[in-house]
Amino acid sequence: xxxxxxxxxxxxxxxxxxxxxxxxxxxxxxxxxxxxxxxxxxxxxxxxxxxxxxxxxxxxxxxxxxxxxxxxxxxxxxxxxxxxxxxxxxxxxxxxxxxxxxxxxxxxxxxxxxxxxxxxxxxxx
Numbered sequence: 001x002x003x004x005x006x007x008x009x010x011x012x013x014x015x016x017x018x019x020x021x022x023x024x025x026x027x028x029x030x031x032x033x034x035x036x037x038x039x040x041x042x043x044x045x046x047x048x049x050x051x052x053x054x055x056x057x058x059x060x061x062x063x064x065x066x067x068x069x070x071x072x073x074x075x076x077x078x079x080x081x082x083x084x085x086x087x088x089x090x091x092x093x094x095x096x097x098x099x100x101x102x103x104x105x106x107x108x109x110x111x112x113x114x115x116x117x118x119x120x121x122x123x124x125x
Contacts, residue, residue, distance in 0.1 A: 016061035023054030087111035
């Protein structure tokens with residue numbers, strides 16, 4: 001189960017690195033194709049806000065990537081659970097506040113799956 005958990009954590013981290021890139025560096029180009037529901041005329045005026053959001057996504061990714069370097073399994077599980085919880089909550093809130101279920105499935109569901117797998121592993125020991 002450890003390899004599956006690592007793959008899920010890596011996937012969630014990758015998704016958030018991609019979101020960081022979109023929001024910080026490609027907001028006025030590629031992001032327009034990804035965030036199709038966002039009015040085109042608002043991309044330019046919201047560039048700094050998007051970059052700020054991207055930075056937060058980067059912090060989530062950094063926390064998840066950090067778990068690959070923690071040798072103590074109990075600490076690794078706890079830190080993983082914390083960052084996966086943050087991602088799941090952010091994905092659920094983003095989905096609710098923007099009324100877009102896609103956000104929930106792209107961000108929250110993989111984090112919830114990782115969370116459940118780690119908790120299950122801890123109880124199976």
